[in-house]
Amino acid sequence: MTTTPSKLQKMIASGNFAVTSEVGPPRSADGQVIEHKAKLIKDYVDAINVTDNQTSVCRLCSLAACIKLKLMGLEPVLQMVTRDRNRIALQSDILGAASFGINNILCLTGDHQHFGDHANCANVFDLDSTQLAMTVRMMRDEGKLLGGHEFEVRPQMFIGAAANPFAGPNVELRAARLGKKVAAGVQFVQTQCIYNMDTFKTFMKICVDRGLTEKCAILAGITPMKNVGMARYMQKRVPGIDVPDAIIKRMAGVPKEKQAEEGINLAVEQIEELKEVPGIKGFHIMAIEWEEKVPEIVERTGLYPRPQLNGG
């Protein structure tokens, strides 16, 4: 596996559980939002993802926000979707990111624009997530663009992608697809948020059996539920998320004012359970517009303080 200056890669290689989280940029030019959210979580995570116009809603760009994090001395993970940019723009942004010392990229295809605030726009999809990973690997390991141009100063990217064990048609295909991404150069994945433990464990077993966990670090996705309404919404409305009825029942079983606390308890229990699952290398905590809860989750699961590595 190609070694990069990525602190996330170092943490994974150290054998400690890695912890990542994310910040969603604002729908305005207010860069302070990024700083504020990052400050809430920075001491509790090894790297911070910045989402790229998530759910196809136009926001302050991921690259600019990642540069801001880098200038704050933090470790950003540049999320990049292929929906909005062709291979010229994607490679150009990767070179730009690398010029600021950004060393982590998450290669995504992106939600269809149908979900967002510009449903009438044209999409691009010149590449898909797997092809974006191949492209980054070529740029990094061969010093070459897709067009054939060769260059000296290469982007030192730790290459990541998403994995969703819960989407269709079945968990075997989902593991096979992760295998495809790994073959394309993906070194770490952050999974879709996990609520169905049985399905997730089956997925992990297949990944271990296929040898994927040797080549690729799997970070388990955790999203704490704020209330039963959010749980129901995710169960019914969000494609690719599997919320078992037992979780709805549990959230509904506590008084409204206690539901947020119950959601955090559930996230903590999930992490504790997942620590025991072979192949898990860390956790990706997506506390959507609830960043202030990340420290509590990290502390309660014994993942704080974050280990300090040499040069980290």
Next chain:
Amino acid sequence: MIKAVPKPLEEIIGRVQDSNKVLIAGCDGCVTVCEAGGMKEAKILASALRLYYTQAGKQAQVDETSLTRQCEKEYLAQLSDKIDGYDAVVSLACGVGVQYLAEMYDNKIVYPGVDTCFLGVNEERGLYSERCQACGKCILADTGGVCPIARCSKRMLNGPCGGSEAGKCEINPDIPCGWQLIYERLKTLGQLDRFEKPVEPKDWKTSRDGGPRKIVREDLRI
């Protein structure tokens, strides 16, 4: 075949309301099959326009005809002796036919009477769905005969995406997930190994991205 739907009558009226002599030109090709622009539809539209002119108290003549195909000069030439007598032509052919008609009779106002939608199949009468985006480099041999470019909403070549659920696409539960169809077909054919190999970035030059396309078949040209 090319699939199209009739434009709303109000839109066509908005175009021809000030014309005195209108020719509705149907096409006996694809648009006849999908019942959007053949002789039958030309007659229906002509009747509707006559009714409009009468009710609006306007004197106007509306005639209808249909050509074997509007994408060939030989058939378009059949209009040459009468087209000068009309202020405007409403072509019910696909966008190809509308343009070729306008190209051949360059001093004539030609309005489209249908919205051209896609290359697709007749699933049932009145139910058509897309199958091909004419990318110019067919990959169906590798994808179990199901096209991910036409049938995946994100035209992914390494799908399915994480939004595929219960065999349906994330953008609409009425749309089958193209990659699930590919997976199932490959499984049936015993070719799942094809799924495991990452597909390289596609060369889109042969698609629309290469600019307006042209085929020159020297073997067919005299």
